[in-house]
Amino acid sequence: MSFNSEVALRLERIAVMLDLLGEDSFRAAANARAARTIADLAADLEPIALDQAKLRAIQGIGPKIAEKISEFRRTGRIEEHDELVAKVPPGLFPLLEVPGLGPKTLRTLWTQGGVVDRASLDRIISDGTILSLPRMGEKSVEKLKASLAFASSPSNSRLPLGMAMPLAEAIVEHLRSLAGVKRVSYAGSLRRGRDTVGDLDFIVGSDDAHAPKILKAFAEMPLVSSVLVHGETKCSVRLRLESNSTRWGEDQAAPPAREIQADLRVVDDSCYGAALMYFTGSKDHNVALRQRALSRGQTLNEYGLFPNDDESTPPQSRGIKPVAAKSERVIYAALGLPEFPPEIRENRGEMDLSEVPSLVSIDEIRAELHAHTTASDGKLSILELATEAKRRGFHTIAVTDHSKSSAVAGGLSPERLREHIKAVHAARDQIDGITILAGSEVDILADGELDYDDDLLERLDIVVASIHAGLSQDAATATKRLLRVIRHPLVHIIGHPTGRLVNRRPGLSPDLGEITAAAREHHVVLEINAHWMRLDLRDTHVKAAVDAGCLLSIDCDVHEREDFDNLRYGVLTARRGWLPTDRCINTWPADRLHEFLREKRP
Numbered sequence: 001m002s003f004n005s006e007v008a009l010r011l012e013r014i015a016v017m018l019d020l021l022g023e024d025s026f027r028a029a030a031n032a033r034a035a036r037t038i039a040d041l042a043a044d045l046e047p048i049a050l051d052q053a054k055l056r057a058i059q060g061i062g063p064k065i066a067e068k069i070s071e072f073r074r075t076g077r078i079e080e081h082d083e084l085v086a087k088v089p090p091g092l093f094p095l096l097e098v099p100g101l102g103p104k105t106l107r108t109l110w111t112q113g114g115v116v117d118r119a120s121l122d123r124i125i126s127d128g129t130i131l132s133l134p135r136m137g138e139k140s141v142e143k144l145k146a147s148l149a150f151a152s153s154p155s156n157s158r159l160p161l162g163m164a165m166p167l168a169e170a171i172v173e174h175l176r177s178l179a180g181v182k183r184v185s186y187a188g189s190l191r192r193g194r195d196t197v198g199d200l201d202f203i204v205g206s207d208d209a210h211a212p213k214i215l216k217a218f219a220e221m222p223l224v225s226s227v228l229v230h231g232e233t234k235c236s237v238r239l240r241l242e243s244n245s246t247r248w249g250e251d252q253a254a255p256p257a258r259e260i261q262a263d264l265r266v267v268d269d270s271c272y273g274a275a276l277m278y279f280t281g282s283k284d285h286n287v288a289l290r291q292r293a294l295s296r297g298q299t300l301n302e303y304g305l306f307p308n309d310d311e312s313t314p315p316q317s318r319g320i321k322p323v324a325a326k327s328e329r330v331i332y333a334a335l336g337l338p339e340f341p342p343e344i345r346e347n348r349g350e351m352d353l354s355e356v357p358s359l360v361s362i363d364e365i366r367a368e369l370h371a372h373t374t375a376s377d378g379k380l381s382i383l384e385l386a387t388e389a390k391r392r393g394f395h396t397i398a399v400t401d402h403s404k405s406s407a408v409a410g411g412l413s414p415e416r417l418r419e420h421i422k423a424v425h426a427a428r429d430q431i432d433g434i435t436i437l438a439g440s441e442v443d444i445l446a447d448g449e450l451d452y453d454d455d456l457l458e459r460l461d462i463v464v465a466s467i468h469a470g471l472s473q474d475a476a477t478a479t480k481r482l483l484r485v486i487r488h489p490l491v492h493i494i495g496h497p498t499g500r501l502v503n504r505r506p507g508l509s510p511d512l513g514e515i516t517a518a519a520r521e522h523h524v525v526l527e528i529n530a531h532w533m534r535l536d537l538r539d540t541h542v543k544a545a546v547d548a549g550c551l552l553s554i555d556c557d558v559h560e561r562e563d564f565d566n567l568r569y570g571v572l573t574a575r576r577g578w579l580p581t582d583r584c585i586n587t588w589p590a591d592r593l594h595e596f597l598r599e600k601r602p
């Protein structure tokens with residue numbers, strides 16, 4: 001973690017603990033504000049951390065905060081932080097992680113309900129005494145119960161795709177550099193592009209002579225915290241994950257850092273394809289493949305596709321040569337099947353396909369239609385954003401800053417939006433080779449109303465309508481809310497339609513059948529938000545939308561330069577939902593895209 005984020009993390013925690021302890025709320029707010037300022041600073045504070053004058057010259061850093069920055073530089077600690085930590089029962093920190101349970105509510109539960117940890121909270125919920133506390137009616141207790149169930153569900157311990165992928169790619173590169181490694185890949189759910197993964201799987205194609213050293217090198221990687229299995233062809237380890245999270249619990253005394261299992265199989269390179277195919281899965285896809293093999297008088301396992309002779313000893317152990325084993329391509333071909341992309345190997349109908357469907361791919365994406373600038377909560381100016389989009393080969397970039405109700409995200413008042421539109425138009429004259437659209441990410445209010453009047457929306461080239469609040473509505477209310485927006489004549493795209501956050505918040509569960517039917521009818525595009533914390537719509541929703549005949553967009557919801565890199569996760573999700581290139585509006589040529597957007601303008 002950088003110096004700036006270390007400081008920001010501590011200041012953020014000071015703010016939370018002050019609220020939890022019921023102390024001066026102005027002091028809490030000042031620390032929270034400083035934390036945000038420092039987290040967003042482009043410049044590294046470390047070199048000037050002992051220079052009070054230079055620190056105070058930075059907008060948003062006052063004398064008290066400057067003092068704390070110097071203290072952290074000198075001692076690696078902030079005493080105020082550690083004193084506050086000592087006053088809080090340690091069992092309360094994990095509870096701060098529960099979505100929707102803020103420090104002020106937790107303070108009531110603690111001081112008036114005697115809650116000091118998860119167990120005591122569960123107790124006062126089950127015996128009903130929680131209902132006697134202030135602001136704890138039946139409804140809020142129901143919500144709290146749902147959040148607790150969500151926070152403790154085992155599926156939430158799966159690692160998000162965007163954290164797993166860079167880790168797996170680094171391990172693949174490490175393995176590739178070892179002597180005797182002919183081919184190497186990650187497999188499993190990661191290769192299939194699932195939004196979260198339970199563990200990481202790796203396959204190496206090599207030979208008997210090199211296998212022991214390759215397995216040893218895997219077991220001795222610096223990130224390995226323990227070795228679970230170390231055999232002749234297989235090694236399983238636990239990896240320590242570096243924490244880049246500002247959440248509680250990671251560097252508190254008690255809870256251990258997060259870990260993930262990683263499995264490596266080293267196989268003879270002649271059957272690499274069979275092993276890769278087997279360990280890519282999914283399990284259900286494998287079962288379907290094996291049945292198909294049997295029905296054709298063959299038998300399939302992780303060593304290859306063999307003639308089936310109904311012997312109980314596996315064919316490879318009897319020296320029988322496989323019909324196909326070297327690559328996935330030859331095995332699928334020998335089974336009379338197209339070589340399915342890993343993303344669709346889920347036994348969701350792919351076995352009935354007679355050719356590989358033309359799924360959208362990352363190099364076909366030519367437009368980013370959801371991006372923020374410094375006008376709201378983005379880090380790039382309009383021109384910087386456009387320049388970056390152009391550099392990445394896009395023909396169109398849409399500037400869609402937040403609307404007024406998203407106040408914490410710096411949402412624009414109608415007056416500021418009018419100025420911002422002018423600024424976008426002015427920027428067009430300063431850059432060639434890319435079209436900058438003037439747009440907005442307009443909040444969908446609780447009843448489905450939009451955050452700006454129609455006469456203002458009309459002046460925007462593109463309207464992305466998104467839900468940012470009211471995310472615990474029941475399904476029927478959420479459906480009504482979204483249908484109302486979809487029928488709005490000026491809306492082009494519904495941004496991150498359910499509002500879920502991977503492992504953090506379930507989001508809305510509107511009736512997808514109704515939503516997709518209406519979206520198709522009214523030519524409204526449903527977004528796949530490519531940020532790996534969102535991936536919303538998720539794979540199954542995308543499939544439903546594709547089947548219903550909808551158009552989709554894949555957008556990075558850019559707030560800073562690196563966010564463009566998340567595109568790959570959006571594309572993986574799209575492919576998992578069988579999205580054909582032509583149904584993804586980001587792949588359209590500029591003329592077609594711009595014409596489509598203009599159809600909703602007077």
Ligand code: DGT
Pocket residue numbers: 187188189190194196197198199200201278279280281282283284286287
């Ligand atoms: P995960 O790790 O929970 O996100 O999901 P996967 O799909 O990566 O599952 P994992 O790591 O348990 O196994 C990797 C692949 O190996 C899996 O997709 C298919 C294959 N595989 C594992 N166990 C079995 C099994 O019992 N039967 C079959 N047919 N395939 C299996």
Ligand code: CA
Pocket residue numbers: 188189190197198199200201
């Ligand atoms: Ca796995």
Ligand code: CA
Pocket residue numbers: 188199200201263
């Ligand atoms: Ca595994």
Ligand code: ZN
Pocket residue numbers: 370371372441557
């Ligand atoms: Zn956005």
